[in-house]
Amino acid sequence: MPDARLAPIFKDLVVAIKQLVEKHQITPEEYRAAVGFLSEAGEAGEIPLLFDVFLEALVVDVNSRRSRGTPVNVLGPYYLEGAPFIERGRLVSEDERGDRLVVTGIVRDVEGDPISGALLDFWQADAQGRYSGFDPGPAEMNLRGRLRSQRDGSYQLHTVRPSAYTIPHDGPTGRILLALGQHPWRPAHIHLKASHEGYKPIITQVYLADSEYLDSDAANAVRDDLIRPVTPTGSGYSIDFDVLLEPEPTPAG
Ligand code: BEZ
Ligand code: FE
Secondary structure, three states, X not given: OOHHXXXXXXXXXXXXXXXXXXXXXXXXXXXXXXXXXXXXXXXXXXXXXXXXXXXXXXXXXXXXXXXXXXXXXXXXXXXXXXXXXXXXXXXXXXXXXXXXXXXXXXXXXXXXXEOOOOEEEEEEOOOOOOOOOOOOOOOOOOOEEEEEOOOOOEEEEEEEOOOOEEOOOOOHHHHHHHHOOOOOEEOOEEEEEEEOOOEOOEEEEEEEOOOOOOOOOXXXXXXXXXXXXXXXXXOOEEEEOOEEEOEOOOOOO
């Protein structure tokens, strides 16, 4: 964050919290409980989770209101840099458990012209709702992979259906969700970063239309225009998800 924005934003943050203290007549015990809660979240490594669950969707919305490309969506806490490049779109190994799913689409610019060589970086939970690198079980970098769109802008991703999953709910974030009457489930989705020189990179997710919890996502991040039908193919399922990239704004001056 540029220093010029840090001071005014931090001041407003403190003003907003002071208003909240006044409005709710926060007691010293409640104040200390709040400080203890944040410390506990930090010790549990849950600060990214806590903030992503309660705030990231709003930050994304605020920054994408004028976008003409594919709607952006939350990154979440489970992205890992350096996913392997995959051959022929094969994200799964033969022995991966779960229903087979093929995601196909065309990467285009906002005029509708295909973009070849766009970098697509996918990550998803497995059929048991587990993320490699975070949950016990999956091998390193499992169900994480990068590929480039073909000359005609098309791509194919051969994978398994991700399952809906619970975000960790045995720690501080889960306790807050429970206190709010909110379950900890996220609906089934696949994450995607898409980029190409000359275009604005995007981070988004595609949501499976037949998943549970689309209407009650714990991260409040589902957007209707990111939900896609899941079509049975006989051997599995398919989803069509085109990706639209906006040109990079030219620097002013
Ligand atoms: C996710 O989709 O991976 C995610 C997003 C926000 C909070 C927790 C998880
Ligand atoms: Fe996710």
